[in-house]
Amino acid sequence: MKRISTALLLGGLALVAVAGCGGESHSSPKPAGGTAAASGAAAAQTFTVHGNDRDQFQPGTIEAKVGTLTLTLQNGGVPHNLTFKDKALPTIGAVSGAATRSARLVFDKAGTYVFECTIHPGMEGKIVVTP
Numbered sequence: 353m354k355r356i357s358t359a360l361l362l363g364g365l366a367l368v369a370v371a372g373c374g375g376e377s378h379s380s381p382k383p384a385g386g387t388a389a390a391s392g393a394a395a396a397q398t399f400t401v402h403g404n405d406r407d408q409f410q411p412g413t414i415e416a417k418v419g420t421l422t423l424t425l426q427n428g429g430v431p432h433n434l435t436f437k438d439k440a441l442p443t444i445g446a447v448s449g450a451a452t453r454s455a456r457l458v459f460d461k462a463g464t465y466v467f468e469c470t471i472h473p474g475m476e477g478k479i480v481v482t483p
């Protein structure tokens with residue numbers, strides 16, 4: 353009799369743990385929208401991208417020229433990082449709130465460089481680099 357009640361108790365704990373996983377942060381990220389161009393001369397471009405609390409990068413598309421771009425990440429209450437699929441490019445570690453982090457990106461050639469937040473699968477953006 354005592355064994356059975358222990359098993360029931362454990363089952364109840366497992367249910368509580370699953371129920372505790374509910375919440376907005378588990379919903380799938382929606383595609384990020386918008387396009388904006390980096391500012392400045394090709395050798396000294398700057399841009400700030402925002403990761404919002406709905407797990408989207410805004411804008412989703414950043415336009416830049418072949419050259420050097422200082423990319424700054426600023427988020428809201430939810431921490432996000434910015435990691436390029438092209439591992440030759442530097443990663444920007446997770447930040448939240450008023451904090452920002454930047455990386456200096458050198459683009460030698462035109463192309464589309466996709467980045468993501470590795471904390472939130474599907475949260476992606478891209479930098480379209482033109483000559």
Ligand SMILES: [Cu+2]
Pocket residue numbers: 403407431432433469470471472475
């Ligand atoms: Cu994220």
